[in-house]
């Protein structure tokens with residue numbers, strides 16, 4: 001756990017745990033582990049889907065496949081695991097991945113941490129949050145832009161891919177990233 005994560009978790013934990021009966025930040029670690037695992041499963045599922053589509057029919061087809069399947073596959077995995085897992089970003093492609101208030105705050109925190117020199121890889125944040133749905137454990141893990149991602153999210157997208165993205169995502173902001181940049185985050189919500 002990074003120093004920074006501990007601080008943000010403990011600050012909230014101190015505030016909320018009075019109501020929760022004195023649980024400490026370390027008590028959240030098992031839920032964080034579950035959230036990490038769900039994030040890894042979603043990464044694997046989407047990565048294998050894109051890789052397979054690219055191998056079969058090339059990158060334009062892979063974009064279409066992402067467009068059609070990323071959200072349904074994400075919903076399916078959430079159903080299977082019994083917790084909400086998904087993706088969001090400060091620079092969106094799919095409008096349905098828009099961050100809510102808590103996610104927006106964490107994305108801003110991630111950007112500040114990156115600006116302060118922290119590595120994107122392994123960056124995370126979690127806390128217990130109370131909103132209109134009641135109390136939940138919420139977790140986010142930063143997603144770094146990798147080499148293969150650059151083709152569809154980078155600063156030199158090939159014309160045929162760019163045309164397909166323009167067609168499917170007229171308000172696409174998820175371009176112009178460089179390898180290692182903060183692309184977005186996995187986000188997990190577990191009812192408590």
Ligand code: HEC
Nearest residue numbers: 062063066067070071087089092093094097148149152184
């Ligand atoms: C073949 C093109 C392609 C590749 C390669 C690709 N993406 Fe994407 N990405 C997309 C498309 C299309 C969407 C929108 C999916 C949807 O409509 O649900 C997307 C959505 C996302 C989102 C969700 C947030 C948002 O803006 O909607 C994240 C995060 C993301 N991509 C990260 C990555 C990362 C990290 C990699 C590399 C491991 C990667 N992408 C590789 C095309 C691609």
